Amino acid sequence: MTGRSEGRPPGLPSRRWLGRRGVAPLAAAFLAMVLAASIVVISPDAHAAWLWEALQRTARSLAQATIALVLFLLLVGCLIAVLKAMYAGCGGLGPRFGTAAGLLLAVIVGLNSAPIVVYVQALRSLERELGDSIPAALPLWFLHGASVVVALLAANAMIYYFFGGFVSTLLQESRKLYVASARFKGSTLPGYLAERGQMYLLGILGPLLVYLLSFTVFTDLGLKGAFGADETGIVQTLFQSSREEGMSDRFVVFLLVLMSIVLLIWAGLDVASTALERRFREGRRPTRRPEKGGTACAAG
Amino acid sequence: MLRSRPGRDARTRWRRTPVGAPTIVLSVLLVGVAVSLPGQEVTLTVATTEYTADWNPISASTYPAQLVTRLVTESLFEKTCEGGGSSETQPLFANVCSAASGVEAGALRLRFDPQRCPGIGVSDVAYTLEQIRGLRRNEYNLYNLALSGEVLEVGRPRQPDEWVAKTAFCFPLLRRPGSPAPSEVGRLFETKMTTGTENLYNRVTNGPFKVEKISSDFVNLSRRTGTNATDRRVDRVSVQYYPLFRTLQDTMDGMNPPDVVLSWPLRWEVGSRPYQPRKPEDLGSFTYVGFNFKVSEPASQQLLQLRRFRELFTKSLWATRTVQQQVGGKDGGEVGAGIFLGESFDSGSPAVVDRPEEAQLRVAVRSFLQDEALGQGVRLRVLVAPGLESILDRSDRANLEEDLNSLWQPEGVKGIRFEMLDPVGGPNRFMADRQSGRYPLILDTFIHRGNHLAYMAFLQPGNELNDLGVSEKVVKGFSRAEVGRMMEAGPKGVVEFLGLVEREYPVAVIGEFPTRDLVSNRLKTPGCGPGAQPMPFAGFETWEKVAGDRPK
Numbered sequence: 001m002t003g004r005s006e007g008r009p010p011g012l013p014s015r016r017w018l019g020r021r022g023v024a025p026l027a028a029a030f031l032a033m034v035l036a037a038s039i040v041v042i043s044p045d046a047h048a049a050w051l052w053e054a055l056q057r058t059a060r061s062l063a064q065a066t067i068a069l070v071l072f073l074l075l076v077g078c079l080i081a082v083l084k085a086m087y088a089g090c091g092g093l094g095p096r097f098g099t100a101a102g103l104l105l106a107v108i109v110g111l112n113s114a115p116i117v118v119y120v121q122a123l124r125s126l127e128r129e130l131g132d133s134i135p136a137a138l139p140l141w142f143l144h145g146a147s148v149v150v151a152l153l154a155a156n157a158m159i160y161y162f163f164g165g166f167v168s169t170l171l172q173e174s175r176k177l178y179v180a181s182a183r184f185k186g187s188t189l190p191g192y193l194a195e196r197g198q199m200y201l202l203g204i205l206g207p208l209l210v211y212l213l214s215f216t217v218f219t220d221l222g223l224k225g226a227f228g229a230d231e232t233g234i235v236q237t238l239f240q241s242s243r244e245e246g247m248s249d250r251f252v253v254f255l256l257v258l259m260s261i262v263l264l265i266w267a268g269l270d271v272a273s274t275a276l277e278r279r280f281r282e283g284r285r286p287t288r289r290p291e292k293g294g295t296a297c298a299a300g
Numbered sequence: 301m302l303r304s305r306p307g308r309d310a311r312t313r314w315r316r317t318p319v320g321a322p323t324i325v326l327s328v329l330l331v332g333v334a335v336s337l338p339g340q341e342v343t344l345t346v347a348t349t350e351y352t353a354d355w356n357p358i359s360a361s362t363y364p365a366q367l368v369t370r371l372v373t374e375s376l377f378e379k380t381c382e383g384g385g386s387s388e389t390q391p392l393f394a395n396v397c398s399a400a401s402g403v404e405a406g407a408l409r410l411r412f413d414p415q416r417c418p419g420i421g422v423s424d425v426a427y428t429l430e431q432i433r434g435l436r437r438n439e440y441n442l443y444n445l446a447l448s449g450e451v452l453e454v455g456r457p458r459q460p461d462e463w464v465a466k467t468a469f470c471f472p473l474l475r476r477p478g479s480p481a482p483s484e485v486g487r488l489f490e491t492k493m494t495t496g497t498e499n500l501y502n503r504v505t506n507g508p509f510k511v512e513k514i515s516s517d518f519v520n521l522s523r524r525t526g527t528n529a530t531d532r533r534v535d536r537v538s539v540q541y542y543p544l545f546r547t548l549q550d551t552m553d554g555m556n557p558p559d560v561v562l563s564w565p566l567r568w569e570v571g572s573r574p575y576q577p578r579k580p581e582d583l584g585s586f587t588y589v590g591f592n593f594k595v596s597e598p599a600s601q602q603l604l605q606l607r608r609f610r611e612l613f614t615k616s617l618w619a620t621r622t623v624q625q626q627v628g629g630k631d632g633g634e635v636g637a638g639i640f641l642g643e644s645f646d647s648g649s650p651a652v653v654d655r656p657e658e659a660q661l662r663v664a665v666r667s668f669l670q671d672e673a674l675g676q677g678v679r680l681r682v683l684v685a686p687g688l689e690s691i692l693d694r695s696d697r698a699n700l701e702e703d704l705n706s707l708w709q710p711e712g713v714k715g716i717r718f719e720m721l722d723p724v725g726g727p728n729r730f731m732a733d734r735q736s737g738r739y740p741l742i743l744d745t746f747i748h749r750g751n752h753l754a755y756m757a758f759l760q761p762g763n764e765l766n767d768l769g770v771s772e773k774v775v776k777g778f779s780r781a782e783v784g785r786m787m788e789a790g791p792k793g794v795v796e797f798l799g800l801v802e803r804e805y806p807v808a809v810i811g812e813f814p815t816r817d818l819v820s821n822r823l824k825t826p827g828c829g830p831g832a833q834p835m836p837f838a839g840f841e842t843w844e845k846v847a848g849d850r851p852k
Contacts, residue, residue, distance in 0.1 A: 049495045223547075225347070227556065230518060230540055
């Protein structure tokens with residue numbers, strides 16, 4: 001019998017801070033960085049400055065994607081608050097919840113239905129129309145960054161896709177017996193569903209970040225020069241470099257640097273996800289008490 | 301009741317009031333930021349849609365690279381104005397490093413101006429010529445420059461007039477690096493200039509600006525030394541690449557428009573911002589359909605070698621709706637988008653032919669097809685260069701294809717089918733496809749920068765610029781020696797060369813789609829004589845930005 005796994009319920013994640021799932025991306029990230037550095041050292045045409053440039057461009061794109069991601073999560077928080085307000089308080093989720101969720105999804109689909117280039121062009125038109133009437137107190141880098149984030153958030157039904165998945169996950173979970181019986185155990189349905197919702201959100205953070213990162217190619221292409229922005233991000237640089245120069249050393253080094261950074265973040269999110277899952281599975285759940293302001297439902 | 305001491309009270313108040321240590325630190329920081337704000341520096345922004353993978357100063361790979369080279373390197377002479385003739389106050393050429401202005405029979409005895417170019421010598425010129433010769437596909441090689449002792453000579457054309465000789469002497473000067481020289485400095489022409497080569501670049505150059513940061517999509521320059529210029533002088537230059545025309549157009553109308561826009565097509569609107577157009581010779585080009593004599597397919601190869609086919613194809617190209625509409629009226633004049641050139645290559649050349657009537661051509665093409673009796677239907681694919689997407693759009697290319705097929709597929713005769721292939725990649729992919737020998741026809745633009753020698757080299761067998769594979773075997777009269785003789789013969793040689801082209805049709809020249817540089821009205825630049833216009837970035841040391849933009 002191995003001592004470590006003794007007494008651990010089946011399927012419970014390991015206690016190690018870095019699970020098996022986290023090791024693979026971390027190793028791949030390390031390998032990618034070593035390969036990039038090797039090319040820089042071996043190739044006579046390559047320069048060490050490429051690594052720094054690639055890191056800077058990656059950081060720029062990641063910062064934009066991360067801000068968009070944070071705003072997305074805040075938006076999800078607001079939507080959850082609306083859904084909670086629609087929850088009747090006892091029993092299942094009910095028709096009010098279903099109607100509210102349906103309406104919210106319809107609104108989001110409407111806002112997100114156009115491709116990203118439409119939003120980029122709309123922002124450029126806004127820049128042209130407002131022009132010098134925008135207060136000089138607003139720095140141009142801020143205006144450019146805000147435009148990028150707005151365009152990324154509105155990109156191609158992204159919010160609909162993830163928010164729709166979130167709602168359908170909650171609906172499926174609410175039908176399960178252990179959730180339906182919440183009120184008989186002195187708790188509420190939102191308290192149980194919160195765990196599932198948090199797990200879902202944590203699970204999609206990685207794909208969502210990569211999704212947003214990949215869409216920076218459109219914002220970089222369309223918003224180049226808007227509000228005086230000169231620099232472009234890593235994805236657009238890779239796109240342009242492959243188109244104009246083909247598979248050059250520079251392209252490979254930039255790609256490897258991007259891979260290593262994204263894999264590192266991916267591994268970090270995986271570790272956080274594993275830790276949260278373990279916390280839930282071990283029973284240290286955040287709350288099972290009735291929500292403040294909510295109604296405690298009597299059994300029977 | 302105990303009373304606290306006054307000093308202690310004061311210290312307590314000091315701690316409790318908002319005017320504490322954090323406030324002081326914040327104030328110092330704000331003052332520091334205010335003092336360090338780049339209010340004194342004037343940045344000039346240059347926008348381009350041309351991608352530059354290599355900014356090497358002697359390879360002249362792109363127009364933006366040439367401009368950066370112009371700002372970062374020295375030269376013997378600088379072309380200041382063109383067109384309209386010169387005046388005493390505004391000469392066509394200004395001395396930069398050369399102290400001697402007289403050029404006789406294409407020869408210049410090297411003497412340098414120590415004020416403008418301190419420390420430069422004959423050995424630096426020799427080093428520059430070594431590097432230029434190292435890169436065979438280099439337009440500075442067209443003049444065949446040679447250094448004999450302290451005398452610099454133009455080898456081609458022989459004994460040129462002063463204007464041609466000084467044009468040849470406008471090449472960028474490099475500084476010979478002192479020992480120990482790393483290998484890449486010794487063979488600079490082999491070095492691809494991109495991120496990480498800033499120090500190397502600055503080591504071999506000593507122009508008014510130095511490279512601060514270089515990348516494939518931007519270059520930032522800063523003034524190397526202070527001058528006696530006013531406060532409004534340009535201290536920094538930022539060259540920015542825009543992948544899409546549309547995006548640059550939006551930026552020109554936006555809050556922070558660029559000060560200079562390079563090679564903006566004539567057919568594209570400028571927008572609401574005030575820009576002054578300039579069309580230097582450096583933007584001279586012609587668009588053509590080239591017969592790719594390196595094609596591997598035997599049937600296509602045989603067809604291209606028929607002079608009669610080349611003539612009929614060229615004329616039928618000129619008779620199409622697209623060419624009629626996009627490159628001017630029948631008189632060859634400028635009508636909006638372009639200028640019809642015919643065999644002339646150069647809008648400055650008077651040899652512009654009339655385009656044939658479609659009805660006459662139909663008869664001639666039918667007769668040709670009947671005589672040749674092509675077995676199976678022949679398909680000729682036309683590879684379109686990526687740079688032409690913004691000039692000839694998809695509908696233009698579709699119309700061109702339709703018109704050519706309508707002419708070359710008459711009823712009752714086995715004809716030739718033309719197929720236009722839209723560009724799918726960048727210039728590298730296009731060059732690889734072009735060299736592969738799979739495509740018999742190439743639709744592309746050749747940039748000759750107003751240099752007759754450049755388009756003669758384009759058709760000279762054995763020349764690096766001869767991408768189409770023209771040789772005496774496939775086109776009568778085009779031998780290396782014969783074209784070389786014409787290149788050396790000066791203006792007479794050009795006339796002779798154009799006559800040969802008109803007889804043999806080695807390439808189907810369509811016309812020129814003019815582009816021009818746009819210079820913002822906010823810039824105060826040196827003027828020229830009446831009718832003349834300044835060369836791009838001429839006298840850049842004296843440029844001033846009259847009205848600033850909103851700060852970044």
